[in-house]
Amino acid sequence: HMKEVLFPNTIEYIGKEAFSGCSKLERIELPSRLNEISNACFQGTALRDIIIPNGVKQIGASCFSNCKQLDTVVLNEGLICIDSYAFSSTAIRKIVMPKTIKKIKQFAFGSIFYNLSQVAFLGTEVVNIDERAFENTTTIFAPPDSMVIQIARRYGLTVKPLDEFEL
Numbered sequence: 001h002m003k004e005v006l007f008p009n010t011i012e013y014i015g016k017e018a019f020s021g022c023s024k025l026e027r028i029e030l031p032s033r034l035n036e037i038s039n040a041c042f043q044g045t046a047l048r049d050i051i052i053p054n055g056v057k058q059i060g061a062s063c064f065s066n067c068k069q070l071d072t073v074v075l076n077e078g079l080i081c082i083d084s085y086a087f088s089s090t091a092i093r094k095i096v097m098p099k100t101i102k103k104i105k106q107f108a109f110g111s112i113f114y115n116l117s118q119v120a121f122l123g124t125e126v127v128n129i130d131e132r133a134f135e136n137t138t139t140i141f142a143p144p145d146s147m148v149i150q151i152a153r154r155y156g157l158t159v160k161p162l163d164e165f166e167l
Helices: 147-154
Strands: 004-006 027-029 049-052 072-075 094-097 118-121 139-142 158-161
Touching (some): 139 147
Parallel strands (some): 049 072, 094 118, 118 139
16 A cells, blocks of 8 residues: 655665555655666556666666556666566656667567657667667657667658757
8 A cells, every 4th residue: 555665775776576566656766876676666556757866777677567657757877778668558758868778678668558759869879779669659859960860760760850859
């Protein structure tokens, strides 16, 4: 029946399925020293928004999947990988990828309840995006010299200049 979790700042890792299925959990504040969020740890919760701290390098598979009310996610610099199904079946419509992102795995944002329509990439470096990481209705916003543009076009995604993205 817990609705809120506040972590001490000493926590660096949240393990597999730690809060999975806590359907009443509406609010969490992740500690600044956190560096990994494991597989399915917040799956099926009632979270509406989440801020991923700078130190988190990877968001595990199905970490926030089936959080049907989750509509606001802030991904900070330092994040390198978003694993498969990490944000599937959520209410996220727009998201900004930090410059540090290097890998987005298949179905990271996809699902039958697909809402994500706009993704902004801040960096120009090569990002390994699996073919089915985003649905074909997603519009990718990126700097003109970004390698993401080539990848998005290869997958048939709409591409627009980053300066047209509005949060």
